[in-house]
Amino acid sequence: MDADTHARRERLVKVFGYAAMLCVLIIVGLPLYWIVMTSFKERPDIYTIPVTWWPAVFHPQNYSEAVQSVEFFAFLRNSVIITSILAGVKFVLGVLSAYGLVFLRFPGKNLVFLGIIAALMVPNQITVISNYALVAEWGWRNTFQGIIVPLAGVAFGTFLMRNHFLSIPAEIIEAARMDGAGPLRLLWRVVLPLSGPTMVAFAIITVVNEWNEYLWPFLMADDASVAPLPIGLTLLQNNDGVTNWGPVMAGTVLAMLPILVVFLLLQRHMIKGLTSGAVKG
Known part of the structure; x- marks a missing residue:
């Protein structure tokens, strides 16, 4: 295996690794983000369709x-x-x-x-x-x-x-x-x-x-x-x-x-x- 092929494989492994970490971050972090944002929403804002990912008005x-x-x-x-x-x-x-x-x-x-x-x-x-x-x-x-x-x-x-x-x-x-x-x-x-x-x-x-x-x-x-x-x-x-x-x-x-x-x-x-x-x- 030449050096270029080995380097490409290493880059590919890194790309897949970062992609996997990004997927895990989204799976874990998205529900937490939704909970925190919903805690600052008024009741009508929670049930809007389409879903809003940021409170229209913060309601502490x-x-x-x-x-x-x-x-x-x-x-x-x-x-x-x-x-x-x-x-x-x-x-x-x-x-x-x-x-x-x-x-x-x-x-x-x-x-x-x-x-x-x-x-x-x-x-x-x-x-x-x-x-x-x-x-x-x-x-x-x-x-x-x-x-x-x-x-x-x-x-x-x-x-x-x-x-x-x-x-x-x-x-x-x-x-x-x-x-x-x-x-x-x-x-x-x-x-x-x-x-x-x-x-x-x-x-x-x-x-x-x-x-x-x-x-x-x-x-x-x-x-x-x-x-x-x-x-x-x-x-x-x-x-x-x-x-x-x-x-x-x-x-x-x-x-x-x-x-x-x-x-x-x-x-x-x-x-x-x-x-x-x-x-x-």
Whole structure:
């Protein structure tokens, strides 16, 4: 193959690569753009045909209406409480369980890991009826613990952290043990410092999933005392019997902002964590 042919192939690959990235950007970015623009439109402007991609007149009152029509800040508070507790519990349990599966010896360790893999394959919706019956029997409906406890499983986090811990060179672990490091010291002084990017990825994924959780809180919550923000947006949609999509989209933008900021700040660490397969000495 001559140099010109090789150069043409490289240019062709780059063109296809940029075209693919442009398609992905359009698929992901267009709905977000539509949501943001709709949040600034008046109701007649939303239903115009042909569709308008820019508000004829900016109507920021949709945001004040979204906040005032429902108990927005109560729902926001509940989302922060539920997400913070669930993310913290899942993070701690995921790290500790993965550490035990990799660095500790105990009978049935392989069976435990198979159980975790099986849990990953079972959709959460399958366990809704049994969990609901159990939580209702305990009297936990419309409580934070009724929402949080059934969602505190850590199968994904354990799987992610276990795979990363397996990539840590055995020489580092053996050297720490020869220096007299016990299990807790090995975890705190050796394993965790080598696992920063993966832990950030685990934390971000967990926070995003819990912030957007809808089905289980919808079944458990009866009012704004414990219902998270996704439930509040549903009430906003049905508030006056006829959906006014401007405030609904404004509420959606407000709900996305906290997670979007967190993701943009930590996305590099997340990518490193998901792609890390070795430790540099």
